[in-house]
Amino acid sequence: MGRGSNLPRVGGFNRAVVLEAIRHSADGLTRAQLGRITGLAPQTVSNVTRELLNQQLIRETGSVPPGGRGRPGVALSLNPSGGLAVGIHIDPSALGIAVVDLTGEIVAENYGPLPSPQDATAAIAHLHHEVERMVQEASVPRGRLLGIGVAAPGPIDDDAGTVSPPLLPGWGTVPLRDLLARQTGLDVVLDKDVTAVAKAHLWTGESPDPADFLVFYLGAGAAISPVIAGQVVRGTTGNAGETMHLPGDPLSASPRGRILGTSLGERELVAHARELGMTLPGEVDSWNPHEIEEGFTDLLVRAGRGEATAIEVFASAGRVLGAAVLAVAELLDISAIVITGPRWAAMRPLCEPELQHAIADHTLHGQPRPLNLHTSSLGERAGTVGAACLVLDRLFSPTPATLLIGS
């Protein structure tokens, strides 16, 4: 707030704008096309593209016939391997690590349970070891490594770079960002899981609307990230996306079912099933991620086999999703909704009828306001790709706020 702008700021911004235009083109763009898209003068386009070529972020890839009169132009395309980012997604019950190129394409990946969920020091040592191993195996030149992005369960402390995940009670508050940066010698960007997932969808363009959409992320918990005018809403402390007090199942008679926070995460769905009389593996009310996972998997299997009570649990979850979609889409006037996360593929066929029923023929004050639901193909990779996109986004995204002096 309150800062002006000047030419050096504009220079950095225009470089990001040109790179983004090239990134979003299917077959590359000529300098003339770049000028038309960005509104920049030919001399500016020429200077910016020369700089991007020198940095090997783009490359010349043949010639393109002119749209109108004139001679063919040289097409400029993204050089996908011009820079690579590591993404680490920490989930209470799972760990994903990936190396992605400038397009967000995965070069190497590795998924498995989170080792030592009770011991943060051991977990971070494991992360360091795994990153080094993957980078070596994928033969990534170290000079091309742009940094590490970490997507972690909230709450995070943005300034301190710490996490305090409630589903990893053994961790307490951990200075994850700085510990990992010191061990790996790489820049580390830390953000909340759902924020990273939203950035993955912005970066890969996987959304019915490129600039304004809501991301619903279903993992161990449920979170919603609003994207407004191409910017992910991070909140004043970086902890936006919490869903605890959004509405629950409108048909629920129990206080548990009345709010989203106690009716949509894995642990909450297991609790709902037990409330309805089901016996599931794992201890009742356990916070152990592996026990919760076990109960949840059994619930999914039994719903898939047609067990009525298990089916009702997911039907209710579909109604909760529907209620949340309506509440947030109306509040922010956003009609494109992306649903994703490691749990959605399995839950989708069970939840979708009630979800679709809730939002079908949506009207507001008597006027039709159709909502556009999209299941993301990123699926269980969304967190890991998103973590890597935190790095790409920081380095390459044109954010108007970066035009301000001192930002």
Place this chain on the structure above:
Amino acid sequence: MGRGSNLPRVGGFNRAVVLEAIRHSADGLTRAQLGRITGLAPQTVSNVTRELLNQQLIRETGSVPPGGRGRPGVALSLNPSGGLAVGIHIDPSALGIAVVDLTGEIVAENYGPLPSPQDATAAIAHLHHEVERMVQEASVPRGRLLGIGVAAPGPIDDDAGTVSPPLLPGWGTVPLRDLLARQTGLDVVLDKDVTAVAKAHLWTGESPDPADFLVFYLGAGAAISPVIAGQVVRGTTGNAGETMHLPGDPLSASPRGRILGTSLGERELVAHARELGMTLPGEVDSWNPHEIEEGFTDLLVRAGRGEATAIEVFASAGRVLGAAVLAVAELLDISAIVITGPRWAAMRPLCEPELQHAIADHTLHGQPRPLNLHTSSLGERAGTVGAACLVLDRLFSPTPATLLIGS
């Protein structure tokens, strides 16, 4: 999206930044102080302030002793009457018109019932007549009139400049912006009431946090406008702020009480009272704004007299407000909340105990996350001042997006 920036864009932006810095200063700022605050070079500050002086938007107001070494500087202050804006707030049951100066201070104002609520053409002719009369009575030089802002109930059509307020069924869809512009010969900016109210709080600085806050507006209906990084969230179609599907009273047993949209507007509170057995003036389920108003006023009076059922209706409303505050504050990670609107002064003593109870000692994942509730002094003027601020905001607010070519 996708547009670059250039020097002419930067020029306009910096002018707005300097004007804003001067506007927020108590006793004016020297050119040197402006340079420190905005980060702009001395030559830029000098050019921009010369232009603002020529336009009579600022003036020189004596000298200020230097902070450190050097000679005293000339203080530059806002020239409040350098420009004036008309604000019109259309509510189904009320009409407010005000002329405000550059500080948002009211120069002239007029409040009353909306005449001809069934006839848009007559209502617009009345608006034109009233504006001309007030401008003449206040001796406002026509050349200083910057335009008219209109705050209207949604939904609006941003491109067409039309409104279709459901509580004014006689209106249908009205091209309010263009009709009023043609009749008055002034520029007209149209926006949703709650968006205008949020802009009033941004402009006058009336919020516990200057850049990130939520505005709850209680008038004929209830709406919420989020302000993020100094920008009011308008939504993809200009219709953000709808609260229909936000959570209702957690203690309510009826489907009506489960969602905010059927439990917090004037009409809804009257319906709730009737559901609890109260007899109130006006026809049951009427959409007539004056009949609703009559029932609501009786309800307020009886709660003030200590009638238990009436008190319970407002206690329930307090719980609805609390549930909505929690849901939206957690989702967007915003802790400053402004409550305002023509109904809040009367409702506040009746609603506040339950509202405060709902948000007191707020925690998220076991960590304290205090919420800061603020009752705006703009009160019933918020819509009218906000309408005028739509004009001031469009002309003078530094919005980073305006830095983009072609915006």
